[in-house]
Amino acid sequence: MLRKARVFKSGKREFECKIFETNEMVMATALGNLLKGDENSIVVGDYVMIDEHNTIMEVLKRTNEMFRLIVREQKKKVTASNCDLMVIVSSVSRPEYKRGIVDRFLVRAHQWGIRPLMVFNKMDEYDSATLDIKFEFDRMNNLGIECFEVSAAKQDYKNQFLELGLEDLKQRLQGKTSIFLGQSGVGKSKLISAASEGKINLLSRDVGKVGKGKHTTTWSEIVDCDTMSLMDSPGIRSFGVEDLLEEDLITYFPDIEEGAVQCKFSNCAHTEDSPGCFFYSKLDQNAYETTLIMSRLESYLRMREEISETPSYLKK
Numbered sequence: 001m002l003r004k005a006r007v008f009k010s011g012k013r014e015f016e017c018k019i020f021e022t023n024e025m026v027m028a029t030a031l032g033n034l035l036k037g038d039e040n041s042i043v044v045g046d047y048v049m050i051d052e053h054n055t056i057m058e059v060l061k062r063t064n065e066m067f068r069l070i071v072r073e074q075k076k077k078v079t080a081s082n083c084d085l086m087v088i089v090s091s092v093s094r095p096e097y098k099r100g101i102v103d104r105f106l107v108r109a110h111q112w113g114i115r116p117l118m119v120f121n122k123m124d125e126y127d128s129a130t131l132d133i134k135f136e137f138d139r140m141n142n143l144g145i146e147c148f149e150v151s152a153a154k155q156d157y158k159n160q161f162l163e164l165g166l167e168d169l170k171q172r173l174q175g176k177t178s179i180f181l182g183q184s185g186v187g188k189s190k191l192i193s194a195a196s197e198g199k200i201n202l203l204s205r206d207v208g209k210v211g212k213g214k215h216t217t218t219w220s221e222i223v224d225c226d227t228m229s230l231m232d233s234p235g236i237r238s239f240g241v242e243d244l245l246e247e248d249l250i251t252y253f254p255d256i257e258e259g260a261v262q263c264k265f266s267n268c269a270h271t272e273d274s275p276g277c278f279f280y281s282k283l284d285q286n287a288y289e290t291t292l293i294m295s296r297l298e299s300y301l302r303m304r305e306e307i308s309e310t311p312s313y314l315k316k
Ligand SMILES: Nc1nc2c(ncn2[C@@H]2O[C@H](COP(=O)(O)OP(=O)(O)OP(=O)(O)O)[C@@H](O)[C@H]2O)c(=O)[nH]1
Pocket: 121, 122, 123, 124, 125, 150, 151, 152, 153, 154, 182, 183, 184, 185, 186, 187, 188, 189, 190, 191, 214, 215, 216, 217
């Protein structure tokens, strides 16, 4: 009899799977034709059917995939699947809020088909002189993204600028598989601990030193508790976008695309001196709404430049 299970951890030939009915973890192997020498064939997050010998017989259809494009080989490398939510974590104090990074994660959320949520963390240290949270909220709200105002360190912090706080975030995560993304130091680990009421404690897990002496917490694949599941996969947290195709980028910026189709020329550079540019000739440059969209345009143009500067033979 086949049992439904989910891949929690994937190796080259062995997969740690959680059986649905019993919640039991088993090590499974896979039918050769499911692997086909292609490492994309079974990934973390996959729902699978396994037999009584713990052999994976079938991979069920994915609702979404997290991947990078390998332009040179015209392939995509899938690293995880079936993720419900992308929780974009930012800090309002230190490290300072980086709009450009948030927009990069939004591009991925769009590309991968994962619903993004936005968390403004470290609100206990919020200083309106250095950041206008209302502006950042409006930017996200225009895109239909829910925003949460929290302090992972001071969990009794009460949200005062935005409608939603930590309790609302916990509710959204209930029963869902989420991935937490954000720059190093924004408080992902602490937030995960707060959101799971201490049930998932990454702070006590592997803490490795990576890069410039910064701590980067790593955990493997899926970790879950009775309220939420977390997913992680190598490479998924990088915010470079150089693997994207230039012509695809705009489709991940629906708000910019809507304006860009109204520019006089289809190859408009969207700069102040571009003739007939919708953004500069049709919008009231003093209007608040315009400043919101222009800040999105800035992100778009920066990413477009980054993509076009990467020669395709380097896109691996
Ligand atoms: N004041 C304040 N400090 C916080 C808050 N959340 C996290 N911190 C602190 O910020 C630092 C970084 O928090 P982490 O949870 O390790 O951040 P991270 O995003 O997981 O960082 P990486 O593991 O490097 O990716 C720690 O010193 C935390 O105690 C908060 O809400 N308020």
